[in-house]
Amino acid sequence: MPPATSSSLHLLLLLFILSVLHPSASICLPRGSTSSPSSPPPGTSSTPPPSHLPGHPSPPTDPSLPNYASHLIEFFCNHTDFSDLCLKSLNNSSAVLKSPTNSTVLAALMKAVDVKTHDARSFAQNLSADPHFDAKTRELLHDCIDVYDDALDNLEAAKEAIRVGDIGTRDSMLSAMISNFGTCEDGFAEFSIKSPVEDWSETLQSMTDNCLAIINMNRIHDDY
Numbered sequence: 001m002p003p004a005t006s007s008s009l010h011l012l013l014l015l016f017i018l019s020v021l022h023p024s025a026s027i028c029l030p031r032g033s034t035s036s037p038s039s040p041p042p043g044t045s046s047t048p049p050p051s052h053l054p055g056h057p058s059p060p061t062d063p064s065l066p067n068y069a070s071h072l073i074e075f076f077c078n079h080t081d082f083s084d085l086c087l088k089s090l091n092n093s094s095a096v097l098k099s100p101t102n103s104t105v106l107a108a109l110m111k112a113v114d115v116k117t118h119d120a121r122s123f124a125q126n127l128s129a130d131p132h133f134d135a136k137t138r139e140l141l142h143d144c145i146d147v148y149d150d151a152l153d154n155l156e157a158a159k160e161a162i163r164v165g166d167i168g169t170r171d172s173m174l175s176a177m178i179s180n181f182g183t184c185e186d187g188f189a190e191f192s193i194k195s196p197v198e199d200w201s202e203t204l205q206s207m208t209d210n211c212l213a214i215i216n217m218n219r220i221h222d223d224y
């Protein structure tokens, strides 16, 4: 492939990523922004992307290539704190593989938390019926089941908020879920009992945190 072609494809990719993140980015930079000391001079199409974009992802060159989607998935997951968990969560999402956008990624990450919370709930239910655990531990596990239910209610509320375009409610419901999972662990901590569901709680919090990170990819650009 001649260098000129590959660099114009590179530019197309950059424009595409910018349009995914911020449709107006190419025509309307934030006014009064002082945070761009390294702004490229106009007309230099082959300069590196601005610093808020990943350095040099190996760019997908053609949307019809099978690894085009996986590069974009990697791009989104690179913006989360638990990127391995993010990649794993999106692995089987046909909607994301078909069209990896912030919205499909968020929806798939929320779906993955949903599935994982149900798994955690049945795990806790199993343990709460296990006579090897003392009565207090089993009682605390029942409390965890209750807060998992609260988390699932909050997740439904977040989904509904997305449907009606209420981003404030969406964000507070997702944040509430992180507290819900923490409440389960707090119960064990209060009685100095080692939580048998600690790993689950931590994973669920990380997965919810990843949802918020995808949401915050936009906020970084908008809040200037």
Ligand SMILES: *[C@@H]1O[C@H](CO)[C@@H](O)[C@H](O)[C@H]1NC(C)=O
Binding pocket: 019, 020, 021, 022, 023, 102, 103, 106, 214, 215, 216, 218
């Ligand atoms: C996705 O990006 C678009 C365009 O920047 C933005 O309007 C929308 O709010 C974003 N969605 C999410 C879930 O962050």
Ligand SMILES: *[C@@H]1O[C@H](CO)[C@@H](O)[C@H](O)[C@H]1NC(C)=O
Binding pocket: 054, 056, 057, 058, 071, 072, 074, 075, 078
């Ligand atoms: C994601 O991050 C990894 C490690 O920092 C980097 O090698 C890769 O190019 C990034 N991918 C994308 C698509 O940004």
Ligand SMILES: *[C@@H]1O[C@H](CO)[C@@H](O)[C@H](O)[C@H]1NC(C)=O
Binding pocket: 070, 091, 092
């Ligand atoms: C998704 O995970 C399955 C099994 O866990 C694996 O076989 C497959 O290669 C993964 N796909 C991608 C795109 O990573």
Ligand SMILES: *[C@@H]1O[C@H](CO)[C@@H](O)[C@H](O)[C@H]1NC(C)=O
Binding pocket: 088, 089, 091, 092
């Ligand atoms: C993805 O699908 C494979 C095979 O269907 C399954 O083994 C794996 O657990 C799934 N991964 C996730 C994260 O759901």
Ligand SMILES: *[C@@H]1O[C@H](CO)[C@@H](O)[C@H](O)[C@H]1NC(C)=O
Binding pocket: 119, 120, 122, 123, 126
């Ligand atoms: C709970 O126990 C049932 C019956 O023993 C088992 O089939 C299931 O896999 C267990 N669930 C979890 C999450 O451990």
